[in-house]
Amino acid sequence: MEIPYIVEPRKDTGLNNSKIGIWLFLASEVMLFGGLFSGYIFLRIYADYPWPERTLPVLPGLINTFVLIGSSITVVFAWVSLKLREWRKFQIYMAITIICAALFMVLKGVEYNAKFNHQAIRLDDYTVIEGHAHPQGEHGEHAADDGHTEHAEASHDPHGPKKNLNITAESLQINLRRVDDIYYETLGIQYTEGNFVLADDVTLSDGSDLKKGTTISKEVIDQAKEDFLDAIANNSEIDIWANREAWKAVRKALPGKRYWEKDVKELLAKEIKEFKDGREDDYLIAVPALTFVPSSGHAEISVLPGWGKLSNPKQGEKGSLKLKDQTVITGITADSSITMNVDGIDFRHTVMKADERGIDPTAAINNSWLLKHENMKSLWEKHKLITAKLAEVLKEKDRKPSDNDIYRINWQEIAYIQGVAIEDLEKMSHEDIIGNYPGDLEGIAGPVHRKHKDYGNEEARGVEYPAITVPREQVRFESVFSPRWNTYYATYFTITGLHGLHVIAGALVLGYYLFFGRKMYDENPEWLANRVEVGGLFWHFVDLVWIFLFPILYLM
Amino acid sequence: MADSPEAIKKHIKLYILIGATLFACTVLTVAVAKLEFLDFGERGFDHVDATIGLLIALFKAALVALIFMHLNSEKKMVYMLFGLGLILAFCLMAITGFAFSDPIYYKDFFGR
Numbered sequence: 276m277e278i279p280y281i282v283e284p285r286k287d288t289g290l291n292n293s294k295i296g297i298w299l300f301l302a303s304e305v306m307l308f309g310g311l312f313s314g315y316i317f318l319r320i321y322a323d324y325p326w327p328e329r330t331l332p333v334l335p336g337l338i339n340t341f342v343l344i345g346s347s348i349t350v351v352f353a354w355v356s357l358k359l360r361e362w363r364k365f366q367i368y369m370a371i372t373i374i375c376a377a378l379f380m381v382l383k384g385v386e387y388n389a390k391f392n393h394q395a396i397r398l399d400d401y402t403v404i405e406g407h408a409h410p411q412g413e414h415g416e417h418a419a420d421d422g423h424t425e426h427a428e429a430s431h432d433p434h435g436p437k438k439n440l441n442i443t444a445e446s447l448q449i450n451l452r453r454v455d456d457i458y459y460e461t462l463g464i465q466y467t468e469g470n471f472v473l474a475d476d477v478t479l480s481d482g483s484d485l486k487k488g489t490t491i492s493k494e495v496i497d498q499a500k501e502d503f504l505d506a507i508a509n510n511s512e513i514d515i516w517a518n519r520e521a522w523k524a525v526r527k528a529l530p531g532k533r534y535w536e537k538d539v540k541e542l543l544a545k546e547i548k549e550f551k552d553g554r555e556d557d558y559l560i561a562v563p564a565l566t567f568v569p570s571s572g573h574a575e576i577s578v579l580p581g582w583g584k585l586s587n588p589k590q591g592e593k594g595s596l597k598l599k600d601q602t603v604i605t606g607i608t609a610d611s612s613i614t615m616n617v618d619g620i621d622f623r624h625t626v627m628k629a630d631e632r633g634i635d636p637t638a639a640i641n642n643s644w645l646l647k648h649e650n651m652k653s654l655w656e657k658h659k660l661i662t663a664k665l666a667e668v669l670k671e672k673d674r675k676p677s678d679n680d681i682y683r684i685n686w687q688e689i690a691y692i693q694g695v696a697i698e699d700l701e702k703m704s705h706e707d708i709i710g711n712y713p714g715d716l717e718g719i720a721g722p723v724h725r726k727h728k729d730y731g732n733e734e735a736r737g738v739e740y741p742a743i744t745v746p747r748e749q750v751r752f753e754s755v756f757s758p759r760w761n762t763y764y765a766t767y768f769t770i771t772g773l774h775g776l777h778v779i780a781g782a783l784v785l786g787y788y789l790f791f792g793r794k795m796y797d798e799n800p801e802w803l804a805n806r807v808e809v810g811g812l813f814w815h816f817v818d819l820v821w822i823f824l825f826p827i828l829y830l831m
Numbered sequence: 832m833a834d835s836p837e838a839i840k841k842h843i844k845l846y847i848l849i850g851a852t853l854f855a856c857t858v859l860t861v862a863v864a865k866l867e868f869l870d871f872g873e874r875g876f877d878h879v880d881a882t883i884g885l886l887i888a889l890f891k892a893a894l895v896a897l898i899f900m901h902l903n904s905e906k907k908m909v910y911m912l913f914g915l916g917l918i919l920a921f922c923l924m925a926i927t928g929f930a931f932s933d934p935i936y937y938k939d940f941f942g943r
Binding site: 288289290294295298299301302303304305306308309310312313316317320321328329333337340341344345347348351352355358359360669674675676677678679680811812815816818819822823825826827830831 | 854860873876887906908921
């Protein structure tokens with residue numbers, strides 16, 4: 276069947292059908308991205324934390340803007356070439372467009388990868404520290420407060436677990452209603468290694484016994500879970516029956532009365548009790564949980580931080596670890612601290628909270644947990660000196676340092692000042708100091724951190740930032756720079772991710788014209804020209820969205 | 832919209848000029864955000880920077896839409912379709928402003 280109006284315009288609209296189609300689609304796209312931008316504006320205006328202004332590395336965003344603008348030009352020239360019937364030129368321009376799309380996605384990947392490997396911690400006093408967390412060794416790992424990291428016990432696997440919740444378990448209670456297969460299958464190895472056995476004899480509703488000392492296994496849990504679910508189903512059935520019969524009896528005894536009247540309520544309660552008592556023997560004993568204990572008295576359990584919460588995060592104290600599937604592991608909290616090399620310190624949230632509470636922000640910063648560490652205190656003192664120098668420079672222009680200048684120490688600053696004595700900094704001008712910071716190209720997607728990724732590899736290049744060990748009780752919230760960290764990163768990943776999918780889709784369509792368009796061109800060159808124009812319109816729209824995304828996400 | 836080969840040839844220089852303007856505007860956007868002497872308003876990011884940044888972005892978007900997407904000489908139907916989408920998107924953004932009247936932001940709401 277021949278599709279009508281693919282080249283010549285319709286008389287009523289003056290356009291060919293494919294053009295109408297693409298503009299309808301673009302109108303819906305405007306509303307889609309408009310909705311996402313609205314979400315961004317809303318979240319930013321009402322954020323209850325200092326918005327991370329200008330924290331993304333600008334260089335990859337800038338290169339990507341150039342790449343997309345360049346590809347917008349080449350796609351226009353590809354269309355022009357077809358209109359002028361120059362097939363070879365069309366191929367070249369279209370190939371450049373697709374290479375640009377690939378380059379855009381590669382840079383996006385580099386940027387995302389840097390974010391997913393970059394750790395952030397909001398401390399209990401709202402100080403935010405950023406850096407690269409060390410892989411957790413067999414028994415955790417420790418960094419001395421003087422800034423030197425002990426490498427001995429650390430794992431050399433950069434992808435290994437970084438900050439697990441650890442507990443020396445004395446008992447393990449599995450909630451049979453909520454127990455999750457994924458949790459059990461993952462942690463089951465640790466339960467088996469810890470040789471967990473049933474703490475007491477348990478008689479199930481079907482009359483079978485689980486003997487004390489039975490080794491933990493999925494089969495035992497599945498059997499008990501099935502029995503529990505059967506028992507509560509049976510008991511609920513009796514309850515529902517008792518309620519129904521009681522209502523029948525009440526309606527008969529008190530016709531015309533409404534359910535909120537006192538005598539109805541009293542009679543109903545009495546009837547329900549009687550009906551239930553009458554079937555007392557039909558009720559089954561439902562066992563809601565199984566308790567296991569390690570046969571040696573204690574066993575080490577290590578859980579990914581997103582999987583649960585420690586009731587008492589202080590090392591060496593009694594507490595429990597409650598998993599999201601309601602499994603409760605009771606015991607002594609083991610070392611669950613996070614060791615990381617700090618490449619960013621942000622006191623803006625601390626100051627915001629101090630203001631809210633009417634506390635002097637300077638006092639709040641000076642009393643913060645972080646500044647109790649000599650290496651961090653030294654960084655802060657140096658930063659204060661640099662800010663004072665900046666204030667002097669700005670005073671001449673009748674300006675003042677911003678909150679970002681005063682309360683945030685970024686990675687370029689730490690990379691330089693950590694190795695310079697404060698006395699030397701005092702002698703330098705502000706311009707000289709910042710002239711020594713690493714350039715944007717050096718940390719194209721963020722802090723130079725290779726040394727930390729290749730942990731333990733002395734040959735690895737990069738900056739070794741000062742290390743600190745954060746005990747778990749000081750951690751209010753921790754995450755890598757993923758959508759989980761805050762609403763800024765949630766919107767950043769949502770919008771740029773969706774935009775990236777558009778780039779891929781656009782490249783696939785344009786690639787189809789490049790590699791399979793020859794037949795269409797030979798048949799009717801104007802047909803392919805129209806197709807490329809339509810694909811090009813979509814590509815320009817992708818560029819148009821990025822024109823707004825770049826300043827909003829990277830520069831504001 | 833230019834459709835004949837002769838008319839299209841005439842537009843090639845315009846496309847290059849628009850491309851160069853877009854590159855230049857991108858550099859300007861970064862310069863306004865990064866360079867001290869181009870930082871208007873208070874130091875660091877503020878509403879002045881936001882306004883300037885968005886105006887440049889708007890100018891760039893207008894160039895792409897008008898020249899590359901040929902919206903400067905399109906048929907009425909295209910303006911109607913795309914215009915409706917734009918109007919609805921702006922309405923959506925304006926709706927977020929209503930959040931200001933949400934009682935949850937009143938100081939004494941729930942005794943906060």
